[in-house]
Amino acid sequence: MFNKDRWREILEVLTSNVWRTLFTAFGVCWGIFILIVLLAAGKGLENGIRQDFGDIATNTMFMWTRSTTKAYEGLPKGRSFEFRTSDVQAIQDNVPNLRFISPRNRLSGFRGGNNVVHGIRAGAYNVYGDYPEIIRQEPMTITSGRFVNHNDIREKRKVAVIGRGVKNDLYEKDEEVLGTYIKIQGVNFMVIGTYKKNSNNGDGEESQKEIYVPFTSFSQAFNRGEEVGWMAITANDNSSISNLKHDIVSEMKKRHKVHPDDTRAIGYFDLYEEFNRVESLFGALRGVAYIVGIMVLLSGIIGVSNIMLIVVKERTKEIGIRRALGEQPWSIKLQILMESIFLTIISGMAGIIFGSLVIFAINTVLDSVGPVDMFMNPSVSIGVVSGALLILMVSGLLAGFIPANSAIRVRPIEALRTE
Amino acid sequence: MIEIKDLHKSYKMGSNSLHVLKGINFTAEDGELVAIMGSSGSGKSTLLNILGMLDEADSGEYTLDNVPIKNLSETKAAQYRNKFLGFIFQSFNLINYKSAMENVALPLYYQKVGRKERQEKALNYLERVGLKEWATHLPNELSGGQKQRVAIARAMAAEPKVLLADEPTGALDSKTSYEVMDLIQKINDEGNTILVVTHEEDIAHMCKRIVHLRDGVIVEDKKVKQVRAAEYVQ
Numbered sequence: 096m097f098n099k100d101r102w103r104e105i106l107e108v109l110t111s112n113v114w115r116t117l118f119t120a121f122g123v124c125w126g127i128f129i130l131i132v133l134l135a136a137g138k139g140l141e142n143g144i145r146q147d148f149g150d151i152a153t154n155t156m157f158m159w160t161r162s163t164t165k166a167y168e169g170l171p172k173g174r175s176f177e178f179r180t181s182d183v184q185a186i187q188d189n190v191p192n193l194r195f196i197s198p199r200n201r202l203s204g205f206r207g208g209n210n211v212v213h214g215i216r217a218g219a220y221n222v223y224g225d226y227p228e229i230i231r232q233e234p235m236t237i238t239s240g241r242f243v244n245h246n247d248i249r250e251k252r253k254v255a256v257i258g259r260g261v262k263n264d265l266y267e268k269d270e271e272v273l274g275t276y277i278k279i280q281g282v283n284f285m286v287i288g289t290y291k292k293n294s295n296n297g298d299g300e301e302s303q304k305e306i307y308v309p310f311t312s313f314s315q316a317f318n319r320g321e322e323v324g325w326m327a328i329t330a331n332d333n334s335s336i337s338n339l340k341h342d343i344v345s346e347m348k349k350r351h352k353v354h355p356d357d358t359r360a361i362g363y364f365d366l367y368e369e370f371n372r373v374e375s376l377f378g379a380l381r382g383v384a385y386i387v388g389i390m391v392l393l394s395g396i397i398g399v400s401n402i403m404l405i406v407v408k409e410r411t412k413e414i415g416i417r418r419a420l421g422e423q424p425w426s427i428k429l430q431i432l433m434e435s436i437f438l439t440i441i442s443g444m445a446g447i448i449f450g451s452l453v454i455f456a457i458n459t460v461l462d463s464v465g466p467v468d469m470f471m472n473p474s475v476s477i478g479v480v481s482g483a484l485l486i487l488m489v490s491g492l493l494a495g496f497i498p499a500n501s502a503i504r505v506r507p508i509e510a511l512r513t514e
Numbered sequence: 515m516i517e518i519k520d521l522h523k524s525y526k527m528g529s530n531s532l533h534v535l536k537g538i539n540f541t542a543e544d545g546e547l548v549a550i551m552g553s554s555g556s557g558k559s560t561l562l563n564i565l566g567m568l569d570e571a572d573s574g575e576y577t578l579d580n581v582p583i584k585n586l587s588e589t590k591a592a593q594y595r596n597k598f599l600g601f602i603f604q605s606f607n608l609i610n611y612k613s614a615m616e617n618v619a620l621p622l623y624y625q626k627v628g629r630k631e632r633q634e635k636a637l638n639y640l641e642r643v644g645l646k647e648w649a650t651h652l653p654n655e656l657s658g659g660q661k662q663r664v665a666i667a668r669a670m671a672a673e674p675k676v677l678l679a680d681e682p683t684g685a686l687d688s689k690t691s692y693e694v695m696d697l698i699q700k701i702n703d704e705g706n707t708i709l710v711v712t713h714e715e716d717i718a719h720m721c722k723r724i725v726h727l728r729d730g731v732i733v734e735d736k737k738v739k740q741v742r743a744a745e746y747v748q
Binding site (some may be wrong): 099100111188277281304412413417419420421422423424425503506507508511 | 563566568569577588589592593595596597600601603607608609610611620621623624625629
């Protein structure tokens with residue numbers, strides 16, 4: 096069935112009208128090219144946006160307090176309240192499957208009055224009292240020194256990690272930063288590290304101008320007592336924070352005597368939900384790429400089918416001769432099908448190669464001009480390529496089916512009579 | 515070898531049907547060389563097509579080498595054609611993009627004979643028709659007579675029981691016609707059964723028996739003294 100003669104024959108037929116074969120092949124080639132490039136573009140966008148999320152633990156929610164809007168248990172509405180450090184322990188104890196809970200307090204200062212001084216320079220920055228785990232929930236790259244650790248927390252050390260922006264503002268160009276002191280609202284903190292953030296969500300400048308100090312030292316230095324202003328809560332990988340957030344919020348409501356139906360008293364942001372929304376967007380993009388690509392491919396395949404019909408028509412007499420000489424119908428059918436599949440696969444491969452070259456070129460250009468917002472490393476996986484080959488195989492079969500049947504529908508005696 | 519009893523065939527042409535064969539009874543023995551004659555529309559080609567299993571009769575019996583030929587599927591018909599019959603056509607019907615040798619080897623290919631053996635046999639038959647030097651040439655590089663000789667070699671290649679020739683000299687001038695007939699006679703001399711459809715008297719008289727068809731019936735069936743075509747060929 097796959098003998099040399101059959102292949103010779105396929106090649107003979109396909110090369111007997113080279114230009115026609117090439118134009119037909121182009122249809123399929125173009126279709127698979129579009130499919131590959133669209134998928135790669137979608138993947139590039141996906142990679143770019145994932146890069147924006149950075150290596151952030153996406154299974155995370157952020158929670159803060161607002162004022163109540165409902166009277167409850169004798170307390171009036173419009174009451175403000177604060178989380179306490181004991182709430183952290185309570186959540187830890189009552190809600191299972193949580194990985195980290197990072198309480199935080201904050202001095203907001205960005206674009207406000209100067210609150211930080213170093214030598215003769217001063218600036219206005221956000222200052223955060225944080226736990227070490229925050230670096231997993233709000234990723235940053237430590238460019239020198241280290242981040243806050245649990246010893247700092249335990250011993251309430253007055254140490255600080257400053258952003259690149261802070262360093263540029265407060266220090267000379269090549270001044271040593273580590274081990275120096277900055278004065279935050281009149282309290283001295285020793286700089287133990289600098290960071291840089293990868294995220295570019297439009298708050299680029301602000302996010303590089305932050306100062307992180309240990310949560311406990313912050314509370315002590317700025318008189319926060321047991322207060323907690325904000326919490327970042329990450330769930331374990333095998334459970335979703337979106338399912339757990341209601342338990343967490345109602346636990347907080349219970350502890351702070353907030354009406355259970357008061358939806359405004361506790362504010363939160365579910366990063367996971369947001370992330371999933373983006374994920375589903377990627378899914379939709381892939382879907383669109385597949386649909387558009389396959390549609391274009393389909394027109395190519397119809398082209399192949401058309402040409403095969405013409406080829407069969409042209410060879411009607413030849414097929415008649417072969418049948419008179421004793422070739423069996425299935426053999427003729429197989430011949431036509433193989434021609435069609437061969438043509439489709441070869442031209443599809445050309446499309447895949449062409450597409451890969453274009454993707455390679457785009458990657459080379461991207462590499463040379465540096466990172467581009469929201470787009471990075473467009474690529475197609477080997478799975479997609481083999482999927483495309485499968486699609487080609489099936490479509491070649493489909494394209495050859497009608498012509499193959501029409502080839503043997505004509506009776507040999509009529510086929511012999513045609514000129 | 516061939517036995518036909520009360521063969522009927524009609525074609526539907528729109529609302530009226532055309533009765534082409536109206537009860538043909540015919541027998542051909544092993545080794546006969548029969549000419550089937552008749553004017554156009556007499557049914558001679560239809561008869562040959564039925565004999566060649568390219569067409570099927572409406573009623574009647576057809577036995578070829580003691581095998582009843584009836585209600586064949588396309589696959590079975592293809593097998594029988596390959597095994598029992600060799601065709602020689604008026605327009606040669608060679609495959610254009612295949613060389614003379616490949617054309618001759620084609621029936622052997624359908625018999626699943628290996629490539630080497632196929633080529634050997636094909637060359638052998640080409641030699642017998644005197645075209646060994648032309649083995650690698652394409653049909654459009656050959657003259658009409660040469661093409662028909664390739665076609666004869668092809669018809670013989672499968673070693674069929676019966677050769678069916680449909681106006682084998684119809685597209686050739688007299689000199690080449692005689693050459694082709696000479697070849698056919700020689701093949702017949704070796705004991706092959708051959709049926710030749712023709713409307714040329716001189717060609718018919720080169721056979722051993724002439725069957726006249728008119729309006730779908732056999733009007734005359736006589737043995738004749740064979741005229742050797744070699745007499746006309748230098």
